[in-house]
Amino acid sequence: MSQPFEDVLSAFRRTAERVPAYRALLSEAGVRPDSIRNLDDFRSLPVTEKRNTFQRFPIEELCLDGRLGRLGAVLTSSGHSGVFAFGLTEADAMPATTQWIDTLLDMLFRVRSRPTLLINCLPMGVKVPTEACTLAETSVRPDMAVALVAAFGKHYEQVVLVGEAAFVKHVLELGRSRGVAWGRHRVHVIVGEEPLAENARGYLEGLLEIDSAEADAPLVISSMGVAELGLNLFFEAPPHRAIVQLRRALHRSKELRSAVLGGGDWVPCLFTYDPQRIYVEFDAEESLLVSTLSPWTRVPLIRYRTGDCGAFVRIPATVEPALADAGVPVEQLRGLPLVTISGRGHHVRAGDAAVFPEAVKEALYHSAALAERTTANFRLASGPERARVRIQLVPGVEPNDELNRAFAAEIARYVAAPVDVRTEPYAAFGDGMALDYERKFTYLEDR
Incomplete structure (x- = not known):
């Protein structure tokens, strides 16, 4: 048995033993936890989702040992599906969570050595804890975000805007109309909430006067989180630019798109993820299933259907030379788990x-x-x-x-x-x- 599956099996057994709601679901499905011994067994487990977890059970029954414990933060899902789900962070884990986010921001933007103003434009309730950056939280007030940049931008080496693509578009256009010269500031954008169109990335880069060909150019990158599973579950960076350049190359070339993705008129989001944090599957209908692996997760979820669709991506060795010619650093992609996330499949x-x-x-x-x-x-x-x-x-x-x-x-x-x-x-x-x-x-x- 490989080490990665040992982690998956440990997460399953811990959840089956210690989470009352999951014990009930397994009992109803006629599953004996000790019968799950290999990957095929694991893939036969019932799928969980919002409706048979958060909608059905009191929140404490979804927690380890049936207790909320001492919580430091609660993250609420959007409720877009009609059901609210919740991500819980223990109080004792809050400093480590902040440290993790700051380490990620430092890998991307060197925030520990560059004075950084981070403006969180995500909807109210979605927090970005940081101690390495100066944090401003505007929620969905574009005028507040513009006023912050106008007043404080010159006092920082860089600004990081975090928000949904159409909202960030609104912020940048409003700023331009009010005299903000975005090109005079070093502005990065982290897009969340919904998939980022590749042409939207290019449009935002244009508003910010970013030359993406420059090695140290500011970044416009996408991140995908799920409230009940965690922030930044799937991400374009790190590595620094490789996945962005891969998606851009596939977007521009029908031939490369066909060779890597099998075709299509548009390129879905391309992400990697940390296989020590989550185990990822796609079922026969291409639905994304995620299992949490950390023993410190207060609400562990096994084979949880997020509502998103996608697939694993494997780059054929025969395509690597053409990708390299298109400017993709293929050596940085080798060994990375890569997935497409194409949205919810609604049409x-x-x-x-x-x-x-x-x-x-x-x-x-x-x-x-x-x-x-x-x-x-x-x-x-x-x-x-x-x-x-x-x-x-x-x-x-x-x-x-x-x-x-x-x-x-x-x-x-x-x-x-x-x-x-x-x-x-x-x-x-x-x-x-x-x-x-x-x-x-x-x-x-x-x-």
């Missing part, structure tokens, strides 16, 4: 063809001249022959046929199915007003 239909919101996001950001005219909020609907999309424009921009045609042409780059496009004034759109930045946006009319 609408144009007749029999699927239309994914992730593809539309790529389209909205493809042209900077068009991207600055939209909030990047949109709503998709199915049709018997053609899908329909409504696109929200920024305040002061009025819809017209020329804009509709321009956005339709961009969408056609990433969506093969026919789509009718209608741009709508900001106030008339009806969805995605400023308050909605506090919640995950619903892109599908059909849901």
Whole structure:
């Protein structure tokens, strides 16, 4: 038995012995914990998810030994699914959590040697504990974030903005309109909450005047966490730029995309993860299953379905030379666990063809001249022959046929199915007003 599976088996046995809710689930499924001896046995275990854990059981029954213990922090999920889940951090673990985040930030941005202002623009309740940075928490107030940079930016070597892509877009555009010269500041962006379109990365880099070809250029990177499992479970960096460059190369080349991912008109998020922290599976429907491995996790979860879809990525050796020619440091990727996360798998239909919101996001950001005219909020609907999309424009921009045609042409780059496009004034759109930045946006009319 390999060492990694010993860790998985230990996590399973600990959870089966010490978590009342998991004992009940195994009993109902007729599973005897001592019968789980190998990886095949483990993969036969029942899948857990929000509805048969957090919705069904009191929170203490999901904890080790059926007790909350002395908690230092509670992280709440978005509630987007209709069920709230919770991530618990013991009080004694809080200093180690802060140290872990600061070490990660230092690996990425050298925050321990460069005075850094970190502005947390994530929705209220999502904290980024740090002692290495000066921390400002604005939640989803773009004017506050801009005011902070205008007042304090010159006093720091660098600024780190943390937030959802469309919100960070709003912050940068608002700052530009108020005279903030983003290129005079060294600004990094960490994007969370939902998948980052590769064209959105390019658009944000443009607003920040980042030349991504420079070795020490500021970073726009993506991170994926799950409240009940932990922050930064899946990440693009470290290694410093390798995964970003891989995704960018696949995004630009249909041939490379086909060789590595098997095709597709757009590239899903590419991440790595720490196999000592979590065990990752994808089931037959490509649903992501995560098992927590740390013995200090207060709410350990086994084969937990997050609601996301994806797959493992294995780069064929025969493709490495072409990737290297495209600027990808393939030597940094060898041995890394790589996965795609393609969203939740939700889509609408144009007749029999699927239309994914992730593809539309790529389209909205493809042209900077068009991207600055939209909030990047949109709503998709199915049709018997053609899908329909409504696109929200920024305040002061009025819809017209020329804009509709321009956005339709961009969408056609990433969506093969026919789509009718209608741009709508900001106030008339009806969805995605400023308050909605506090919640995950619903892109599908059909849901």
